[in-house]
Amino acid sequence: MPPAAPVNAEPPPPLRVLLVSLFHPELVRGGAQQICYELFEELKAQPDVTPFLLASIDSSYPALQKSGACITGFDGRDDEFLFLMQDYDYWWHKSAQPRLIEAFIDFLHTVRPDVVHFHHFFTFGVDLLTLTRRELPDARIVFTFHEFMSICAADGHMVRRTDRSLCTRASGVRCHQCFPDRSPEQFLMRRLWFQRHLSVVDAFSCPSHFMLEFYENWGLPAERLHHVTNGQRRYGQHQPSPPGAKTRFGFFGQLVDAKGVQIILRAVRILRARGFTGFTVDINGENIKWASAAVREEIETFLASEAALPADQRNVFANGGYAIDDLASRMARVDWCIVPSTWWEIFGLVISEAWMFGKPVICSNRGGPGERIRHEIDGLHFQLGDPQSLADTLHRAATEDGLWQRLRDNLPEPPSRPAMAAGFLALYRAPARVGAPA
């Protein structure tokens, strides 16, 4: 039995946690930064934790750059700081700016965190992990993977550039095939480089279970890999649905290749060709500028021709981008959410949002969506990247009596913010790793 705590003992000092975030979600939207900020908010509510946020920003926000500064405050908020990224090497993922490194060192010693939790290395530099270990040898370093950028140079998507198929493992030759101008040797060096810096991390987290296996196969020690779900505050409730057939489908996400909106449009064409037109698809999202030229042209051409149709002949409606506050009204227009990602989609925040609003999800059958959505129980799978398979699924969803209600009745609660924070706090407070290398 452990000895009893002495009466009137001083409570331990609050755990000082520095969250290092890829971008600030109020400056650049994205899942990684949104989750990091949700965690920051939740940790602020914990009485025994003092969190700090250091979020990066690049040259896309010149108004926030301050001459001579490398790290600044953010909009007058307590404990929120901006890391003003400069001279970033997008291949090796490191900064070439000594001033920035010196500023980061000073910041670490000013904040004196017990835990440094990196939500990505992108825009900071993966070598800051090693630097953090050197400067704070006793601090616990936690790293959350938001995709596979350590493993895969193709934006971390693990989608083969040769044929757009999903990739299951990186190797010198396979990666060279995706990047013919780079030799296989360069990919060994890349792997050694990333693994060297990740070696100083005490605990890794992934929001999906399938990711753990990928990283273990890549060479990270299994005992340091943990599953911690992404969690969000609850900003929606189940919405009623009009009686009758459930024929209203919605897409929520960025209009880029990997999110797969083009697969929906192809499925719509197939359904029309079959003579089935009794459905609608709402497209909610933006950032088509980041799509490949071919996909961008496909989407824009479809939407333009759709807009030219008489109103009663349209199936697809482009509603543009949205903020979280807009979600309730956008969700009210649909019965189903489609998540047609053509990459592994490591978690899919939109799935959690769909569940908040009581919308069953039709999703690709691989990766995070494939793991989270239970086919025929709380949603439907279709073959990833296959518009024919999606068309079949949409037709069934719109026509099969009782299907929607059955799936909706089984929708789980979306992972909560406190649940996520509890998962990370367990990692923060785990016993220190002995002999962690610098």
Next chain:
Amino acid sequence: MDSATDATRTRLTGLPVHAGTLASRLGGRQHTVALTFDEHAYLSTYGDASLALDTGEFATAWEHYEHYGRRENRLYDERYVRALGLGPIAGAPGDGAGFNIDTVVCCRGGTALIIGWTDDRDSPLHSLSIFAGGEQAWNTTAFGRIKRGDAEAALHAPPGHLFGFWAVATLGNDLPAGPWVIRARRANGRFGQCEVRPRVVSETALRTIILEYFADTEYYGNKAIESFLSLDAGIGVGVVDLNRRITQSIVANAWVSYYGPARGSFLGSVIVCLYGKPEFMFLQLALFSRAPRALEYEFVYVCNSPELTEGLEKEARLCARIYGFSIVLVCLPDNAGFGGANNVAARFARSKRLLITNPDVFPRDDGWAERHAAIVEDAPADQTAMFGAPLFYDDGSLMHHGMYFEIDTGISVRPDGIYPRPMIRVEHYAKGAPAWSRAFACPRPVPAVTGAFISADRDWFEQLGGFNEDFLFGHYEDADLSLKSLAAGRPVFMQDLPLWHMEGKGSTRRAAHEGGSQFNRWLFTHQWGELIAADLNGPHPSSAALRPPASAPVPAFRPKQANAPRRARER
């Protein structure tokens, strides 16, 4: 020894091993001489001068030259040149020969590249005379012959004759700026001449031009052997002279800076020569830093690419902070070559152990630092004076487990005969073998180790004179150093310190480097041909110095499939 090797040895007889200047090693022949005043030649050429001395008009031949001869350019007269013993013996001098000079490029240091062609099918080119600005003159036989398709076309000549020529002549400092007259003299005494205005470039630019030209030259027959013959003719000596001047000038202007913690002593100094690719500094430091005791080694980076200097200075600052290494950065104002750069870097090393390492070499295990220290401390001194390590390709197979030598024989067929010529080739043991291969063991002595990784006792390295700076850019310096060590009584060893080697990825390769590689092979053959032919030829050299230590279990060498037929013939 088998008959094939005996034959090779015979051909190599007469090549002294590593002694004296290169010129003396190549037979002591002066390929380029100044056309200066010689009293005997002057009087024997010019009867009027001899008569003037007899009549007492002038007291000396020099006075006559000063009064008449200089004004009349008598030192450049063909008869005078022949009196000096520089012209052809047969025939009478006369003007008229198909001949042209395409270009002359020279540098302030006094080396000139001359490129031209001549129709010498009836009487071969004998020598070239260079009359520079009417003030100085030289005669040279340092020229090689090359294929010139354009001349063949212009002359409607059938293929087979080498109309082109190129010369590299070492003339002297302060070359006159005025127009030069180049005279091409044939064996029958006939000559042609052209006036040209030389293009003056820096010494390094001239070296690049020469090597690029050398790499692109075309011949009839085996290019390697024909290019060797060009270098034999005297071009090789000229290139070595030029390269030495360049290297000395570059290393004399090294700029050195220090980063990271200052320590009292180091287990070793990892010396890395960078060229063209700065990212290997941070990659190496990141990967080498992971091992226990790694920080007891310092890193000395020497940069042969001046354009990288500022970026490397930044990276060195960053790396010292991130990884905690003590770093010495030696920046050079130009490319001093692998040998020159590593030698100057060694001077700034602060330990007794030098680890010469390529930028694309990385530790395969996290225990490299302790393992290296243990080898140096525990192994017999004669096995660690200089040693290499097994290197692995990115695919996991072996890239290097020591090096051995093969002698190729090229044949040059000329109108006047057939000339065989040996050429030394360096091969790696185990190249491409699986990592689990048990055909190779450590420790074991080998003929040579690659410069991608050499661990050397500093005193021994200095005693050997470091790397030979006559070699251009890179290639063969490692084999040369290994053989110097062997010749001095300590063969290089392989020790068990596994490393990655991304061979060829750590530097930028340019056209001039191809010419440099050909040149180095030629130089290496001259330097070590006799010793290699004696008892170092092939993967199983008979040299007693290379017998494995009694305690080491060394299995028989298991050849790769591709080499099997050749070995079968040797048996």
